Structure formats: C-alpha cells, structure tokens
Amino acid sequence: xxxxxxxxxxxxxxxxxxxxxxxxxxxxxxxxxxxxxxxxxxxxxxxxxxxxxxxxxxxxxxxxxxxxxxxxxxxxxxxxxxxxxxxxxxxxxxxxxxxxxxxxxxxxxxxxxxxxxxxxxxxxxxxxxxxxxxxxxxxxxxxxxxxxxxxxxxxxxxxxxxxxxxxxxxxxxxxxxxxxxxxxxxxxxxxxxxxxxxxxxxxxxxxxxxxxxxxxxxxxxxxxxxxxxxxxxxxxxxxxxxxxxxxxxx
Numbered sequence: 001x002x003x004x005x006x007x008x009x010x011x012x013x014x015x016x017x018x019x020x021x022x023x024x025x026x027x028x029x030x031x032x033x034x035x036x037x038x039x040x041x042x043x044x045x046x047x048x049x050x051x052x053x054x055x056x057x058x059x060x061x062x063x064x065x066x067x068x069x070x071x072x073x074x075x076x077x078x079x080x081x082x083x084x085x086x087x088x089x090x091x092x093x094x095x096x097x098x099x100x101x102x103x104x105x106x107x108x109x110x111x112x113x114x115x116x117x118x119x120x121x122x123x124x125x126x127x128x129x130x131x132x133x134x135x136x137x138x139x140x141x142x143x144x145x146x147x148x149x150x151x152x153x154x155x156x157x158x159x160x161x162x163x164x165x166x167x168x169x170x171x172x173x174x175x176x177x178x179x180x181x182x183x184x185x186x187x188x189x190x191x192x193x194x195x196x197x198x199x200x201x202x203x204x205x206x207x208x209x210x211x212x213x214x215x216x217x218x219x220x221x222x223x224x225x226x227x228x229x230x231x232x233x234x235x236x237x238x239x240x241x242x243x244x245x246x247x248x249x250x
Contacts, residue, residue: 062220
C-alpha cells in the first residue's frame with residue numbers, strides 16, 4: 001500500500017489483491033486492478049497478462065513469429081545492450097524522467113506524475129530498464145510496477161520513433177520488442193510469476209490504441225478483467241467529495 005497526503009486528506013493506493021487499509025489509516029483508497037469491484041462506481045479495466053511460470057522456451061514460442069524474428073534480429077545484429085536500474089542510482093531515474101518528458105511532448109501525452117514515481121521508488125516498487133545502441137545512446141525505456149511477485153508495465157517510451165529515418169524507426173521498434181522480451185526473462189529469473197501489460201483498449205475507434213493492443217497481443221498473454229475505483233472511508237473525505245462535485249455542477 002502506498003500512502004500520501006493531498007489537500008488535507010490521507011490517500012492510500014492499493015494494487016491487485018492488496019488488503020485495504022485498516023480504519024484510521026486513510027481517508028480515501030484508490031484501488032488499482034482489483035480482482036473484484038470494491039465500490040458501486042468501479043470501472044472495468046482489461047489487461048493482458050503473461051504467465052512467467054512457463055518456461056522461457058514456451059514464452060518465446062507464444063510470441064508471434066514476426067515478433068520473434070524481430071527480437072532475434074535485434075539481439076544478433078543490432079548491437080543493443082540492456083541496462084537495468086539498480087534502485088540506488090538516482091542518475092538513471094532522472095535520465096528516464098528527462099527521456100519520457102521528451103517522448104510525452106513529441107506524442108502530445110500528459111507529463112508523468114513524478115511524485116508518484118518517486119514514492120514507488122521509495123517503497124521499492126519501481127523497476128526501470130533501457131535499451132541502448134552500441135554507442136551507449138538510450139533509445140527505449142520501460143518502467144514497471146513490481147510487488148508481491150507481480151510486475152506491471154507503467155510506461156514505455158521511445159523518444160525517437162518519429163524520426164524521418166525509416167531504418168532508424170524500425171530499429172527502435174525492434175529494440176522495444178527486444179526490451180520487452182529481455183524484461184520477461186529477467187523478471188522471471190528474479191522470481192516474478194506474471195507480467196501485466198498495463199491495459200488493453202476496449203474501444204474500436206482509436207487507431208493508435210488498437211495498434212498498441214495488437215503489439216501487446218503479439219506476445220501471447222491472457223486477457224484479464226480487473227477493476228479500478230475509489231473508496232471514501234471517512235466523513236471528511238465524503239464531505240470534501242460532495243463539495244467538489246457541487247462546485248463542479250455549478
């Protein structure tokens with residue numbers, strides 16, 4: 001459970017099947033990907049999950065052939081190196097934040113909530129890795145939430161995929177697949193039992209998100225339905241929430 005203060009309230013965040021805070025520990029609970037809806041206003045959250053208890057051979061064979069070919073090419077011919085954050089190096093985290101900032105600006109995405117990432121870092125739940133070219137240039141970063149044997153993709157950033165150089169764009173795409181595969185290998189080796197791909201788009205209109213769906217599906221994970229939501233535990237939280245909704249209606 002993660003805990004922080006916001007506007008006079010104590011906020012608790014739980015993931016997956018973590019127990020809810022005891023009475024007096026929080027005013028508000030934000031639960032992420034719970035196996036059951038914990039409030040009437042729960043929101044469905046669909047995602048794909050890879051079972052890391054399977055052998056590496058089976059995991060690799062579950063990847064679509066085109067993806068396996070691209071991973072092999074990246075591994076054998078493109079001189080990529082894997083760098084993993086040891087959680088004691090602040091430079092790595094700052095490099096990721098800078099890299100993601102450029103990526104978000106390029107794609108028109110909202111900025112990261114750095115405070116949340118730093119809280120994950122403090123609690124030992126943040127995992128970072130990057131793929132670098134043979135001259136040491138980072139071209140892809142992945143950030144994962146990890147806890148209790150489960151890893152979940154939070155952010156994937158490849159800042160230069162909009163380059164005018166199609167060969168380089170393709171190389172970055174292969175590096176992204178390669179970094180995901182390396183991530184599955186190392187998370188399995190470190191004792192994690194599953195990898196959550198961080199969501200699956202249910203709609204039919206957003207072509208970019210449908211393309212991301214296809215990319216995730218190409219790794220052969222299984223669909224899961226989970227739930228996000230919020231619980232107001234104290235009178236103070238309920239009063240402030242009512243006031244905020246009243247102001248919003250006005």
